[in-house]
Amino acid sequence: MKLTRSQWIRIIVALTVVLAVSACGKKKVASTPPPPPPPAPAPTASLTANPNTIQAGQASTLTWKTDYATDVTIDQLGKVDPSGSRAVTPAESTTYHLVAKNDSGTQEATARITVMEAPPPPPQQTSNDSDAQLFSSNMKDVFYDYDSYDVSAQYQQVLQADARFLQQHKSLKFTIEGHCDERGSTEYNLALGDNRANAAKQALAQLGISPDRMRTISYGKEKPFCTESNESCWQQNRRAHFVYQK
Amino acid sequence: MKRYRASLLVLFVLFAIAGMSAQDWIRTGTGLGVEKVRLAVPDFKPVTTDTGTQNLSAVFNVTLWNDLQSAGIFDMVSKSFYPLSVPGAPREVHLSDWGSPPPSASMLAFGNLGVQGGSLSVQGWLYDTKNPQSPQVLGKQYREQANDANARLIAHRFADEIILRLGGGIAGVAETKLYFVSKRSGSKEIWQMDYDGADQKQLTHMGSIALSPHVSPDGTRVAYSGVTKEGWQILMYSLELGRPVNFQHFGGDNYSPAWSSDGQTIAFSSSRSGNTEIYSVSSAGGSARRLTESKGPDVSPTWNPKTNTQIAWVSGRTGLPQIYTMASDGTNVVRITDQGYAVSPSWSPNGQFLAFAWVRHYGPGAPGASDIYVMDVASKQWAQLTHEEGRNDFPSWSPDGRHIVFQSSRTGRVQIYSMLADGSEVRQLTTAGENTQPNWSSK
Numbered sequence: 214m215k216l217t218r219s220q221w222i223r224i225i226v227a228l229t230v231v232l233a234v235s236a237c238g239k240k241k242v243a244s245t246p247p248p249p250p251p252p253a254p255a256p257t258a259s260l261t262a263n264p265n266t267i268q269a270g271q272a273s274t275l276t277w278k279t280d281y282a283t284d285v286t287i288d289q290l291g292k293v294d295p296s297g298s299r300a301v302t303p304a305e306s307t308t309y310h311l312v313a314k315n316d317s318g319t320q321e322a323t324a325r326i327t328v329m330e331a332p333p334p335p336p337q338q339t340s341n342d343s344d345a346q347l348f349s350s351n352m353k354d355v356f357y358d359y360d361s362y363d364v365s366a367q368y369q370q371v372l373q374a375d376a377r378f379l380q381q382h383k384s385l386k387f388t389i390e391g392h393c394d395e396r397g398s399t400e401y402n403l404a405l406g407d408n409r410a411n412a413a414k415q416a417l418a419q420l421g422i423s424p425d426r427m428r429t430i431s432y433g434k435e436k437p438f439c440t441e442s443n444e445s446c447w448q449q450n451r452r453a454h455f456v457y458q459k
Numbered sequence: 460m461k462r463y464r465a466s467l468l469v470l471f472v473l474f475a476i477a478g479m480s481a482q483d484w485i486r487t488g489t490g491l492g493v494e495k496v497r498l499a500v501p502d503f504k505p506v507t508t509d510t511g512t513q514n515l516s517a518v519f520n521v522t523l524w525n526d527l528q529s530a531g532i533f534d535m536v537s538k539s540f541y542p543l544s545v546p547g548a549p550r551e552v553h554l555s556d557w558g559s560p561p562p563s564a565s566m567l568a569f570g571n572l573g574v575q576g577g578s579l580s581v582q583g584w585l586y587d588t589k590n591p592q593s594p595q596v597l598g599k600q601y602r603e604q605a606n607d608a609n610a611r612l613i614a615h616r617f618a619d620e621i622i623l624r625l626g627g628g629i630a631g632v633a634e635t636k637l638y639f640v641s642k643r644s645g646s647k648e649i650w651q652m653d654y655d656g657a658d659q660k661q662l663t664h665m666g667s668i669a670l671s672p673h674v675s676p677d678g679t680r681v682a683y684s685g686v687t688k689e690g691w692q693i694l695m696y697s698l699e700l701g702r703p704v705n706f707q708h709f710g711g712d713n714y715s716p717a718w719s720s721d722g723q724t725i726a727f728s729s730s731r732s733g734n735t736e737i738y739s740v741s742s743a744g745g746s747a748r749r750l751t752e753s754k755g756p757d758v759s760p761t762w763n764p765k766t767n768t769q770i771a772w773v774s775g776r777t778g779l780p781q782i783y784t785m786a787s788d789g790t791n792v793v794r795i796t797d798q799g800y801a802v803s804p805s806w807s808p809n810g811q812f813l814a815f816a817w818v819r820h821y822g823p824g825a826p827g828a829s830d831i832y833v834m835d836v837a838s839k840q841w842a843q844l845t846h847e848e849g850r851n852d853f854p855s856w857s858p859d860g861r862h863i864v865f866q867s868s869r870t871g872r873v874q875i876y877s878m879l880a881d882g883s884e885v886r887q888l889t890t891a892g893e894n895t896q897p898n899w900s901s902k
Contacts, residue, residue: 360778360779397780397802398773398852398853399670399671399852399853399896400670400671400714400715400728400758400773400802400803401759401773403670403712403714403715403728404728404730404735404756404758404773405775407711407712407730407735408730408735408756408775411730411733414733428690429690429712430686430690430691431730432668
C-alpha cells in the first residue's frame, strides 16, 4: 500500500516534470524557426509640441510616436528613440522635423513651435527700467557708524563715484532713504535716519548734484535690510540707500 | 483735605525718589507714607436668574474688582474673609460684620444687578463701615442695554465714582482709552483699547507705516505720523467721525506729534530744514514755528501739561540722545539727563515728573537695558521703575498721574503693559502681534 502510494507520487512528479519540460519545449519549438518576415508595413509617425506657442526663453515639450520604424531622427535633435518626449527651448520659431524609416518606407512628421518675442513694453517703461537698472548698478549706498550720521572718508569716496555717475546721467532723479539698526527707540531712529539721508544729500549737493534731483525719507528702523541681531547685520541697516525715482 | 489726599501719591513718589536717588531699585508699599483704604467688594447680587444675567454679572464683577485693584489706592480685602451672607441692598448690610476682623474693611462697595426687557440695571453703594450712623458715601443706579461692553462700562463708571470719592478727588481712569501702534494686521497701524486692554480696535488702514499716536486732550482726535506719498506727515484721525481727517502737510519728514494740554498747539519733529528739529503749529493748522536749532536729531516732544509753557524732548546734539527741556518758544534749553541713552519723555499731568526710557549705562557689556524711569524735573532726582525685564520704552502717564503705560519686550515680542507710577501692579494689556507706542487719553 505504502509502496504503491510512493510509486504514484513518483509517477505524478515525473509526469509533471515531463509536462513542464514539454510545455517549455513547445515554446522553443514555436520561436526557434524564424517566422517568415511579416509583410513589413510602412512606418507610421506622429510629432506634437505642447504648448506650440511660447515666450522666448520658455520651454515646450515635443512628443513623438512611431510604429514599425527602425530608424527615427528629428532634424534638430538627431537620432531618437522610436517613441519619446523631450523638453526644448528654441530661441526662435522652429519647425521640428521627424523622419521614421524602415526597409519598406519612410514617414515624416512635423511640429512647429512659435516663439513670441517678449511683448514690447511701452517705450517710456523701457527707458525707466533700464534707467532703474543703470541707477541701481551704479549708485552705491553709504553706510554709517552706530548712532552717527557723519559720512566717513571711505564713503565720501563712494559718494564721489556716485556723483560722477549722476553727472553723466543728468535726467535721473532719486530718493535717499535713511535707515537705522534695530537698537534704540523708534522715534529717535526716525530722526537719525533723516539726518543720515540728509547728510548724504548734502554731500552730493556739495559735489555738484542739484538738490532738486534728490528727495529724502527716513525709515528709521522700520524697514531693515537684514533682521538678525548682530553687528554685521546692524551695519547693513545703518545706511543711506539710493532709490531710483520715476 | 482733598488737596492733601491728592498730593499723597505725589508725595510718596517723591519720598521714594528722595531716598533712592542713588539706587536702582525702589520698593514701595503701604508702609511708605500712604495708608491705602481697606476696601471690601463682594460680588453684586443677581436679582434675575437667567444665564444672561449670570454672564453679565461675571463680567461686571471682574471688571469692577480689577478697576479698584489697579487704582493703586486700595487695599482690597480678599473675598475669603467676607461674611457668608453677601448684601445686595442696604437693608441686607450688617456693617459690624465688615468693619471688624476678619475683613476689617473700612469701606464696603456692594450692590445688585439684573436684566429685564433687554436692559441691564445695576444699583451700587459705597458704605463707610466706621460710620454706622450715616454709612452711605455713595449710591448709584445705572441702566444700559444688556451686553458685555455695557457691563464693563457700568463697572468702570461705578469704580471711577468710588475712586473719585476715596482717592482725594482725583477722577479715576477706568473709562479712559489707550491709543497704540499694532502690527497685528500686517502693517503698523493705529489702534485703540480700553485702559485695561479690553475692546481692542483698529483705527487706521494705511497699509504703509503709522506711528506715534497722541490723542487730543478733549478725546476727539488722534494725531499720529504716517508714511504718505509726501513722506512722513502728521495725520489726524477723528474719533467722532471714525475716519482720518485732513491736517496740514509740511515739507520733509514730520513725526512724533504732541498736543499741548489745552488742545491749541501741536509740537512735532520735522526734517524740512535738512535737519530734524522741533516745531510747533496751531492744532487748527497754520505756519509752523521752529523751536530748536541744532545739528543733531531732535524728536519726541512732550508738553508740560500743567503750564503748556515748557516742552521736554530728545536731542542727539551731543552724541547719544538725551532728554532736554525748553520754554515753548525754544529758549532756556536745559539738559535733563547726564549719561547713557535717554529717549521718549512723557510729562506727568501735575507737571512735576518726566517719565522716560533710559539705558543708563551705555556701551558694550554695560549692565542694564532700556528701562522706564521717573525724574523730578526740578531736582533731577530719579527713580527706576522697571528692572531687568526686556527693553522698555514709550512711557505715557494716565490722566490721574497714578499709572504709566509703556511697551516692553519682556515676553519676547513687544507688548503693552501698565503699572502704577511706582513700578508696581504691572499688567500686560496686549498679546496679539507686536504692539508699541501706547498713549493714554486725558479723559
